[in-house]
Amino acid sequence: MTRQEVLEKTKKVIHDCFPDMDVEALREESVINTETAIDSMGFVLVICKLEALFDVRIPERQWSKLSTLGDVVDALYKRVEKR
Amino acid sequence: MRFDSFRQMLSYWARQRPDAPALRFGRETRSFSGLWEDVSRRARELKASGRTCVGILSDGSLACVTEIFAANLAGLQIVMLDAMAPEGLLKTLIRYTDVDLLWGDGELCEELSISLMGGVKDGAGKLLFFTSGTTERAKAVVLTDHSLCQSAYNGSEKLPLAPEDTLLCLLPLGHVFGFVCGLLWGLSCGACVALGRGARHYGDDCDFYRPTAVSVVPMLLGFLLRQGCVNPELGLVLVGAGDCPPRLLQAAAARGIRVSFGYGLTETSSGVAISVEGDPYAMEVCPDDTITLAEDGEILIEAPTCMMQGYYKLPDATRAVLKDGVLRTGDLGRFDEEGKLHITGRKKDVLVLPDGTKIFLPEYEARLMSALGHTELAVTLKNDRPLLVFVGQAEEAALREKLKDVMRELPRGQQLGGILISGEPLPRTATGKIKRWELQQKVG
Numbered sequence: 001m002t003r004q005e006v007l008e009k010t011k012k013v014i015h016d017c018f019p020d021m022d023v024e025a026l027r028e029e030s031v032i033n034t035e036t037a038i039d040s041m042g043f044v045l046v047i048c049k050l051e052a053l054f055d056v057r058i059p060e061r062q063w064s065k066l067s068t069l070g071d072v073v074d075a076l077y078k079r080v081e082k083r
Numbered sequence: 084m085r086f087d088s089f090r091q092m093l094s095y096w097a098r099q100r101p102d103a104p105a106l107r108f109g110r111e112t113r114s115f116s117g118l119w120e121d122v123s124r125r126a127r128e129l130k131a132s133g134r135t136c137v138g139i140l141s142d143g144s145l146a147c148v149t150e151i152f153a154a155n156l157a158g159l160q161i162v163m164l165d166a167m168a169p170e171g172l173l174k175t176l177i178r179y180t181d182v183d184l185l186w187g188d189g190e191l192c193e194e195l196s197i198s199l200m201g202g203v204k205d206g207a208g209k210l211l212f213f214t215s216g217t218t219e220r221a222k223a224v225v226l227t228d229h230s231l232c233q234s235a236y237n238g239s240e241k242l243p244l245a246p247e248d249t250l251l252c253l254l255p256l257g258h259v260f261g262f263v264c265g266l267l268w269g270l271s272c273g274a275c276v277a278l279g280r281g282a283r284h285y286g287d288d289c290d291f292y293r294p295t296a297v298s299v300v301p302m303l304l305g306f307l308l309r310q311g312c313v314n315p316e317l318g319l320v321l322v323g324a325g326d327c328p329p330r331l332l333q334a335a336a337a338r339g340i341r342v343s344f345g346y347g348l349t350e351t352s353s354g355v356a357i358s359v360e361g362d363p364y365a366m367e368v369c370p371d372d373t374i375t376l377a378e379d380g381e382i383l384i385e386a387p388t389c390m391m392q393g394y395y396k397l398p399d400a401t402r403a404v405l406k407d408g409v410l411r412t413g414d415l416g417r418f419d420e421e422g423k424l425h426i427t428g429r430k431k432d433v434l435v436l437p438d439g440t441k442i443f444l445p446e447y448e449a450r451l452m453s454a455l456g457h458t459e460l461a462v463t464l465k466n467d468r469p470l471l472v473f474v475g476q477a478e479e480a481a482l483r484e485k486l487k488d489v490m491r492e493l494p495r496g497q498q499l500g501g502i503l504i505s506g507e508p509l510p511r512t513a514t515g516k517i518k519r520w521e522l523q524q525k526v527g
Binding site: 040041042044045048051060061063064 | 166167191281282283285286302303305306310515
């Protein structure tokens, strides 16, 4: 799977969780907590769905370091690549 | 039931309900007798180790709970640490509290072991919890298993659980509200406590454990209701550690769930007032506690059985809030005609301007939020003027235009002196409160 595919699937999950959000407007550098409608509980929801989708696990201690959409994609892609 | 210690509570239920489930964690279950055996065995090991102060990097697991009770039985001082906190902060807290043993994730313990200290001489019975740090630096509050048991008793007198109940513990045990209302409340009633499996399972723990009661913070309640994650057996939700908007109450009521609010502080070993019936915002004072109001409305608490011993190694800070057994809370309240307590705000959320004008921040910020249609903002002080910290993308001129009418209604001294548009989230505690002190440091 390419990084671009991880990005697209991540956006799709965000859209599924937050149907009202304009996901196409999201950029990789978009800060999730402040530039989107995703609050901290919403972030947990998205991460859990992404972990299940990609069958990977991002340690909870690292969640707070995932600031932008690009950070999330990087964390997922790194683990998908290693599989 | 009122218990004097963890030892008394655990041994009592081990005798009374030996085979009944005390704790569940995932597919593991410990009966009261099994828990008592595990705790006693581990306590002997800890006593033999010669260690005197354990730092618990809590993961909320069955092993974690066993370790906490065992360390208490073995006479160790227990320091409840937040395993999600940055390593630098954890190292500082470990040094500050004289920890000589760590329990938790192996890799993290190894990383932090460089900060271990020499232990303590008089730690028996003590449990240290850190204040939220909402308005100033986090301090370690010295509580005891006795004070925590009394707090659990006070809560269960107002909201009793039956032995057949299952209490879901979703909150971190490192927070006193989670420890007392998520764990001790259930165990002291002889009920089963289902230990939450971490943030990943917020959405399915209710379905997995089928609890009848749960303690949550407002944000978590909102999540559970929004995602439809509550099970039909859930009949009681205890909400604490923050303001809960009425829409959440309505959503819970629509599902037949009774919501109670608890008010308390780390310094009082958790709750001192709880709403029982009728208006959920109107709280009855717990049996052992006395609440009065200062002239300015500040809530003053006398809680002889539940009060902290003090802030760890900070006698001046202790004296500043606790005098003759009365705690100045920094919270504002009022009593209604039935003598029930209502929380109206937080005194520490007040900005004092150089001319003596005071700004009550929650109210002030609510006006700005309403005018801007945006909730991620806070007001702090810069150059002796109120500064709006707006989180997100915006043009300053556009914000000023939207705030024009609000500003006109305010005295000149209270009008905003500046706007800071920030890409960084506001510093918040685990329960969602803005860390005012940290915000002030950032912009100051």
